[in-house]
Amino acid sequence: MQTIPLYRQLADHYLNAIRCGTLKVGDRMPSVRKLMQVHGVSLSTSLQLCRHLETEGWLEARPRSGYFVRQPRRARLIPAQEPTVGKLIDPAQFVGIHERVSEIISQGQRPVKCNLARATGGPALYPHQQLRSLTVSTLRRYPELLTKPISPGGNRELKAALAKRALDCGISISAEEVVITNGCIEALNLALRAVAQAGDVIAVESPTFYGLLQVLESLGMKALEIPTSPSTGISLEALELAMRTYDNIKAVVVVPHLQNPLGSIMPEQHKQRLVALCEAQQIPLIEDDSYSTLVDGDKIPTALKHWDHSGNVIFCASVHKILAPGLRVGWILGGRWQARVNMLKYAHTRYNEELSQIVAATFILSSAYDRHLRKLRSTLAQQRERTAEAIATYFPEGTRMNTPAGGVSIWVEMPPNTSSKAVFDAALEQSILVSPGLLYSNSNRFDHFLRINCGMPYTQDLDDAMRTLGRIIQHKSHLKQHIAA
């Protein structure tokens, strides 16, 4: 364990006070002298504490009056626009996202100085040392693990561990119902193939995770994009309208918590209504739970699956973003389609390798996992705030965004007509990788958006990159206005 310097511990203490409103914008911070006295620390520690909070953007120094809680810059940013509910996009409108995505991804494969396109935390946020020693001890426990046939049906320890942890988000299942997959992406493939086939229409959030659009296209299914709120998630009104308009919707796919890219979180009532709506319409509901564990605070939000009593909800998740970006361990609860999901998994890739499953299982059941999650969430919260501040500081006027209550990404709306592809290209030339908005819809509606990663420690290099990115956006947005003029 690294020891945290005293001034940092105290800074965290005051940061919490600011976050929860005990210290409000404009409030005076206790004086340096007071800090020394109250905490029994030296002058230099007190000063370090205040300066740290100043650089982090929480305090401002006023000459001869001391430090005051600052209005964060991002509070001055316009929040993201709510979607227009009445407008549905023809599901057949666009095909080819697959190639668009592939092109962007392959361009982004060269090593860059600053990768803002990821949807995970940086490696330092994950318990690599612990996982490494678990790997070694697992091999000692099962010496023939790599060379003996994989246990039929996948690893029991992991299934049991996941079933146990699922209780935390309100899901009560037996270990046998868990099917282990190669990440959440395989789970989504299996879920979609279990309930639909080529030519079918699938309702998805808009904007949505490009991976999902790509999977749909590769399966020959059509995405029907449902307007989605940056704060409360998929619009139930729009979804109901869609269900009345199209009679061939074969599934609804949603990310109820920390939607990718929006970061929206569905209110409890919305979730309950969504489950009931799909159930009433007999349309399978696929829940992508990639991020719920990363929601700020200590309570993991309740899964859609919790309200499912007929097996109409298929639940997909993975450890990718939560425990270890280097592991391809995901899982699926197939609901009514359990048997079919099992068959499809077997035909798709067989059972997963066991080593990483046992490692994940052991860690997930330990108390170290809880400690890891607490630390991960609070680190992410800090990094997210720093990134949001940087966006507010460096990005041009007209930029809009919401700061989500958890997760690893911020969805940023650039000034109108700024091309995310042009920004992507220009940023890549400066060795900065961003995720352009045009990947998140089959339409061009999000062409002036970017998804910005905030999973990395906020270093000087990162700050420089954000400043450069801000300048690029400024330039590209002007360019567009000139051309438009």
Add this chain to the structure above:
Amino acid sequence: MQTIPLYRQLADHYLNAIRCGTLKVGDRMPSVRKLMQVHGVSLSTSLQLCRHLETEGWLEARPRSGYFVRQPRRARLIPAQEPTVGKLIDPAQFVGIHERVSEIISQGQRPVKCNLARATGGPALYPHQQLRSLTVSTLRRYPELLTKPISPGGNRELKAALAKRALDCGISISAEEVVITNGCIEALNLALRAVAQAGDVIAVESPTFYGLLQVLESLGMKALEIPTSPSTGISLEALELAMRTYDNIKAVVVVPHLQNPLGSIMPEQHKQRLVALCEAQQIPLIEDDSYSTLVDGDKIPTALKHWDHSGNVIFCASVHKILAPGLRVGWILGGRWQARVNMLKYAHTRYNEELSQIVAATFILSSAYDRHLRKLRSTLAQQRERTAEAIATYFPEGTRMNTPAGGVSIWVEMPPNTSSKAVFDAALEQSILVSPGLLYSNSNRFDHFLRINCGMPYTQDLDDAMRTLGRIIQHKSHLKQHIAA
């Protein structure tokens, strides 16, 4: 390294002499006295040597005359029947193999005393110790391997290692062309999805690996079963006939070496003709190379891909049967469909975990790999011969089989009308798992066949199981004849 007892070393020496015909059936073995003298060993070692070869079924003792090379029992078995070429099966004839396979597989998931249904060698045949220590050293080399994002495009070391080893079977490619998959089964999924879609007809060998039939069914594609010879593989005449009969064949899938279940090996000329035929007809040819490394002898046979000059051959393989049944590392060379295969892999399961890839890469490039392969092939050859002998000894009259020149399985034809499902059920009651013939075709043509694994050390327990199995088959085959009479 375990040291091999002296009598075993000598036994191997004489076994080789018998195998290559230096000592022929009926020849007299050198006398015990002669053996002592020639090899400078004790009486007891000489006796042990002869008794060992006697129990192994190679020698018989004749009272007062010594030991003689025995006629192996399996030489008296009728070889398997060659297929009738003119009869094609309507590809739409049967759907439901998926469920049939799932049922058999789930029944076979309880632990059994003797598992003869596998298509791999026993764990002892694979280098678990070496792979384990490579795993540990790899984690030391890359401490953040489990927690950092996976390198885009998959692991370079493994791609390079596979490209290098591919030279041995006549394939010359660059490392970038290799796409790493979750086993050969994912490779087959990607290959089929790259060139065909639901409703299309795919020509396959008959009998064929049930996994392939299952994949086709899950993708909504139709299997057109092409008669296949137990010795020379797919019938090119039948395939040509099929191509003339059906104009919607979208791919041909073959296992040219040690076909599963037949064990057939295509002659060089056949392979060349097959590649040319598919090329001329513009029908993609998918090569499943799961077993070629297990062909007896030191020369790995030439891949179909070797003769491919237009990218019409897609090559699929894995380390599953060769290096480590516990690893899910496969690969695919997409030929003309390279870009599409890449996209599909990304949408299917993303890139594979890196740890096992690096471990496999390091081992594959070492000389330990060559040593492992030599030992694996010779151990399999011995076990295959023992198993074949047991079949010849214990199975009822009317049993037919070929002993393949490599691999881990023997395909056995039981007396006509013996139901493989009945044998499967009865064997399972005795805690013996076999792989019933009805899994290997959408028709019922192979219902009286079994695939018998010969990858495990031939112990007394295994011999007992083979005897029990023989009795079960005897019983079930009589039963059928009574009912028929």
